[in-house]
Amino acid sequence: MxxxxxxxxxxxxxxxxxxxxxLLVPALSLALYSGTGGLAGILLNRAxxxxxxxxxxxxxxSLLATFAFGTPAAFYISSRKKKLLAGFLDIFFQIPVVLPxxxxxxxxxLAFGRNGFMGRLLGGLGINMVFTPAAVVxxxxxxxxxxxxxxxxxxxxxxxxxxxxxxxxxxAGRSETVxxxxxxxxxxxxxxxxxxxxxxxxxxxxxxxxxxxxxxxxTRTIPLQIYTFLQTDMVSAAALASLLYIxxxxxxxxxxxxxxxx
Numbered sequence: 001m002x003x004x005x006x007x008x009x010x011x012x013x014x015x016x017x018x019x020x021x022x023l024l025v026p027a028l029s030l031a032l033y034s035g036t037g038g039l040a041g042i043l044l045n046r047a048x049x050x051x052x053x054x055x056x057x058x059x060x061x062s063l064l065a066t067f068a069f070g071t072p073a074a075f076y077i078s079s080r081k082k083k084l085l086a087g088f089l090d091i092f093f094q095i096p097v098v099l100p101x102x103x104x105x106x107x108x109x110l111a112f113g114r115n116g117f118m119g120r121l122l123g124g125l126g127i128n129m130v131f132t133p134a135a136v137v138x139x140x141x142x143x144x145x146x147x148x149x150x151x152x153x154x155x156x157x158x159x160x161x162x163x164x165x166x167x168x169x170x171x172a173g174r175s176e177t178v179x180x181x182x183x184x185x186x187x188x189x190x191x192x193x194x195x196x197x198x199x200x201x202x203x204x205x206x207x208x209x210x211x212x213x214x215x216x217x218x219t220r221t222i223p224l225q226i227y228t229f230l231q232t233d234m235v236s237a238a239a240l241a242s243l244l245y246i247x248x249x250x251x252x253x254x255x256x257x258x259x260x261x262x
């Protein structure tokens with residue numbers, strides 16, 4: 001029995017080590033290939049800086065949309081989790097996580113393009129979304145908002161039902177309870193979920209290139225700039241990819257540290 005236990009532990013540790021290697025080697029390869037010179041040079045590269053600024057700006061806008069739309073969605077699903085509609089919506093809101101980016105991009109293009117249903121409505125108002133920064137924001141929001149909804153939904157479900165009832169007894173309505181009691185209680189989940197969504201938005205590629213295109217200083221975010229560099233300058237592509245990797249790791253570390261407090 002003891003030998004089986006030891007064998008299981010050894011096998012588990014081996015699998016973990018292999019897993020770490022698989023995830024770590026690509027990151028090390030990027031850093032080694034670009035070198036310190038490449039990393040320093042990318043910070044002086046005009047095209048790279050433009051893509052970083054655009055990516056951070058559009059990701060911030062998509063984050064505002066995620067908070068505005070995702071917060072009521074998470075609370076609705078959590079408060080009515082036994083209802084059929086809430087269960088359906090819970091699955092529906094998670095679809096972008098598993099949907100191939102190309103499929104999401106084509107869907108957005110057909111919906112909001114000039115010949116699409118929403119595109120014709122917006123066109124009548126003089127608004128064109130395709131191949132604009134607004135399309136970048138829409139693509140980022142589409143693929144990243146699900147992370148926020150899932151994190152907040154889980155946090156809301158952990159709140160004891162008695163707190164809702166106590167708030168109602170004290171005269172607060174459902175909306176007031178959510179705003180004045182539940183949101184402050186779930187602030188860590190809100191911030192962490194938003195950070196996770198921001199990281200995902202920064203790294204969005206497939207849906208963006210299908211719906212917004214790859215236009216310099218207009219729709220070319222960090223992943224698209226990496227793709228563009230890849231055609232002619234592998235060192236710059238590796239350096240910018242390393243920078244995105246470092247930034248994503250740092251933000252994830254902040255999320256974990258923030259969740260671990262208290």
